[in-house]
Amino acid sequence: MKEKTDKLDDYSVTALQLGIWRVLLPIQAATNKLSYLHSWLRKWNGFKSSLPVVIRFLREIYSLDPGLNMLYFLVRLGTSVEGTLLLYASSRLLQTVEIGLTSGRPDVNAILQAVVLRIMCTVLTSVIRWASMRITPEFQSRMTSHFEEHVLRARLRLDLPTSTDKNNELGVSSSMMWYHFQNLTGLFERVFNLTSQLIFTAQQPKGGITLTVIALVGPFLSTHITTLPWKHGYVVYASNRDYLRARALRYFSSEKYREDIISGDIVDWILAEYKKARDALGKTSESHPETQFLAQNTPATDIAMQLSNDLPTFYWAASVILNPRSFSIASFAILQQHANALRGSVFGLYQEFSAISDVVLAIRDLYKMADLRNKIVDGDEAYPNSTSTDKGMTFELKNVSFAYPGGKSKENAIRNVSLKIPAGHMVVIVGQNGSGKSTIIKLLNRLYDVDSGEILVDGIPIKNYRLPDLRKVQAMLSQDHMLYPLSLAENIGLGNPDCVNDMKMILEAATAGGASEVIKKLNDGVETVLYPITTAYGDQVDQHENLQKILANLEQRAEVSGGEKQRLVAARTFMRFLSGNIRFAVADEPSSALDPKAEHQLFQRLRESGDGKTLIFVTHRFGHLTKHADLIICMKDGQAVETGTHKELMALKGEYSELYNVQAQAFSEDSL
Ligand SMILES: Nc1ncnc2c1ncn2[C@@H]1O[C@H](COP(=O)(O)OP(=O)(O)OP(=O)(O)O)[C@@H](O)[C@H]1O
Numbered sequence: 001m002k003e004k005t006d007k008l009d010d011y012s013v014t015a016l017q018l019g020i021w022r023v024l025l026p027i028q029a030a031t032n033k034l035s036y037l038h039s040w041l042r043k044w045n046g047f048k049s050s051l052p053v054v055i056r057f058l059r060e061i062y063s064l065d066p067g068l069n070m071l072y073f074l075v076r077l078g079t080s081v082e083g084t085l086l087l088y089a090s091s092r093l094l095q096t097v098e099i100g101l102t103s104g105r106p107d108v109n110a111i112l113q114a115v116v117l118r119i120m121c122t123v124l125t126s127v128i129r130w131a132s133m134r135i136t137p138e139f140q141s142r143m144t145s146h147f148e149e150h151v152l153r154a155r156l157r158l159d160l161p162t163s164t165d166k167n168n169e170l171g172v173s174s175s176m177m178w179y180h181f182q183n184l185t186g187l188f189e190r191v192f193n194l195t196s197q198l199i200f201t202a203q204q205p206k207g208g209i210t211l212t213v214i215a216l217v218g219p220f221l222s223t224h225i226t227t228l229p230w231k232h233g234y235v236v237y238a239s240n241r242d243y244l245r246a247r248a249l250r251y252f253s254s255e256k257y258r259e260d261i262i263s264g265d266i267v268d269w270i271l272a273e274y275k276k277a278r279d280a281l282g283k284t285s286e287s288h289p290e291t292q293f294l295a296q297n298t299p300a301t302d303i304a305m306q307l308s309n310d311l312p313t314f315y316w317a318a319s320v321i322l323n324p325r326s327f328s329i330a331s332f333a334i335l336q337q338h339a340n341a342l343r344g345s346v347f348g349l350y351q352e353f354s355a356i357s358d359v360v361l362a363i364r365d366l367y368k369m370a371d372l373r374n375k376i377v378d379g380d381e382a383y384p385n386s387t388s389t390d391k392g393m394t395f396e397l398k399n400v401s402f403a404y405p406g407g408k409s410k411e412n413a414i415r416n417v418s419l420k421i422p423a424g425h426m427v428v429i430v431g432q433n434g435s436g437k438s439t440i441i442k443l444l445n446r447l448y449d450v451d452s453g454e455i456l457v458d459g460i461p462i463k464n465y466r467l468p469d470l471r472k473v474q475a476m477l478s479q480d481h482m483l484y485p486l487s488l489a490e491n492i493g494l495g496n497p498d499c500v501n502d503m504k505m506i507l508e509a510a511t512a513g514g515a516s517e518v519i520k521k522l523n524d525g526v527e528t529v530l531y532p533i534t535t536a537y538g539d540q541v542d543q544h545e546n547l548q549k550i551l552a553n554l555e556q557r558a559e560v561s562g563g564e565k566q567r568l569v570a571a572r573t574f575m576r577f578l579s580g581n582i583r584f585a586v587a588d589e590p591s592s593a594l595d596p597k598a599e600h601q602l603f604q605r606l607r608e609s610g611d612g613k614t615l616i617f618v619t620h621r622f623g624h625l626t627k628h629a630d631l632i633i634c635m636k637d638g639q640a641v642e643t644g645t646h647k648e649l650m651a652l653k654g655e656y657s658e659l660y661n662v663q664a665q666a667f668s669e670d671s672l
Pocket of ligand 1: 404
């Protein structure tokens with residue numbers, strides 16, 4: 001083990017190298033023995049300050065079904081004391097039997113009473129377990145579905161700038177909420193459990209209190225004298241280059257690289273490089289850092305801890321030597337059992353409490369996510385209004401600049417752009433990669449707000465409008481749009497959610513998007529779910545041919561080509577057009593995978609359906625679109641460097657004509 005005591009930059013951490021792992025530890029935690037106490041105090045204070053949010057969580061759960069909650073609480077209460085009750089009944093039985101044996105005159109009544117008590121306790125314990133099995137699954141599914149909806153709602157309502165903000169990356173998992181709740185109730189259960197045991201043990205006639213104290217020494221020592229230095233927080237990462245390279249090379253066995261590997265003929269290279277990395281790694285250990293660290297200790301600490309657990313037995317042996325008359329096998333067995341139970345409870349409490357900070361953090365995140373305020377603030381102006389026209393939306397950009405939040409580029413994505421787009425115009429935006437074409441579209445759709453300058457819609461600042469009104473009249477078709485894990489009918493129908501079941505309209509939209517043939521090819525037609533959610537699994541199916549076949553055919557994915565996907569997504573946009581509400585439509589390179597004929601047809605249909613809409617196309621292809629455009633915006637380095645019609649821009653002999661000529665050359669006779 002190499003230990004580096006140097007400070008790691010400004011972070012005040014030390015590093016341990018354990019095999020391939022590097023463990024970073026806070027310096028204070030590594031050196032300060034008292035920090036253990038501090039860390040417990042910190043945990044406790046953190047818990048106290050988070051009580052309001054914990055209470056909110058528990059209240060919310062309670063309000064789901066108060067009756068079920070009470071039942072669950074009673075069951076947990078029962079579980080918490082059942083161990084003590086059983087011990088109590090056992091000790092009564094042992095004591096009465098022992099008295100009978102030593103006196104030679106067994107008290108039959110007392111023994112029978114003790115047996116009945118023991119039976120009753122066993123029955124009660126079984127009833128509690130049965131009740132728990134009946135109640136818990138129902139309670140768990142109620143809670144999980146409630147928090148699933150909570151998380152779904154919280155996530156779906158986020159806008160782009162808020163959801164992509166790194167500060168809002170909250171790892172909230174709805175299914176984990178049940179386990180967090182279990183942990184919280186487990187803490188209370190442990191407290192009850194421990195209290196009942198302490199009361200009982202302390203009441204034992206022979207050395208109960210002393211034995212209670214002695215029984216607690218073991219758990220206390222093992223939770224305090226642990227030799228692991230990273231109890232107070234740590235970061236672990238693999239720092240060994242050979243290990244990382246071997247792992248990266250192992251990824252090549254994944255299906256997604258298969259085609260690349262075969263066509264690239266790189267199998268031998270991968271295997272040779274993998275062997276090289278493995279040889280270089282040699283015997284450097286990859287086992288868990290904790291295991292490696294503990295393996296370097298002497299067994300002394302472990303011996304001390306094990307012996308401390310045996311203290312109750314030693315205590316008993318000593319008291320027999322000092323006072324042989326007090327010897328009683330029954331009380332020895334009883335107190336031994338109590339000592340074991342006490343130890344178990346203290347460990348349990350320690351573990352529940354150790355995990356509590358994670359629980360509190362998860363509950364905080366749950367509510368933080370629900371309470372997040374969207375960065376795009378809603379306005380109160382209705383759309384359409386008296387300034388709107390039924391020709392489509394007009395836009396005016398006044399000196400607009402914008403940089404993506406958290407973007408790594410030094411330059412703004414859009415710089416000082418000013419331009420006007422009249423209502424009902426067919427506009428084409430062209431320009432090199434990264435010149436800001438898609439960004440303009442996102443700003444016009446108010447997916448983001450400008451950093452400076454202003455965008456006016458029909459003469460009114462875009463920020464003043466009600467967002468739902470704007471969303472209702474906008475349609476966007478882009479190559480980034482996806483197919484959903486739903487039926488094709490819904491995939492198309494969701495373009496117009498009010499008519500999602502209108503099959504006539506769906507088929508009309510499918511035809512307009514060029515998707516009819518794709519649908520016809522599939523066995524289940526519009527009911528096909530291309531990417532179903534997969535849940536099926538089997539065990540030992542290789543021994544049953546039929547099961548094997550069923551499993552292979554269950555929840556199968558259906559594949560369609562890239563161009564076919566784009567046709568289906570385009571159909572969704574035409575469905576949106578059929579709502580009759582759309583005043584502004586955008587097609588941001590929706591045809592990258594389409595064949596030339598399909599692309600021509602798509603653009604033709606989009607243009608034909610352009611009545612009453614301002615239409616914007618983003619494209620790299622010059623041709624019909626640019627020639628028919630009422631306005632072309634040519635972007636370069638985040639600026640609108642040229643605007644005008646095809647003829648006007650060609651006459652300028654600037655950026656647009658250069659881009660146009662590069663493509664035109666490919667089709668000119670000279671280049672043949
Ligand atoms: N989500 C994002 N976060 C950070 N930066 C982004 C993001 N999207 C785009 N950018 C950056 O903003 C700039 C403009 O990107 P934009 O997508 O508008 O270009 P484009 O002209 O549409 O490019 P292309 O022709 O390649 O689609 C680029 O420098 C790009 O790297």
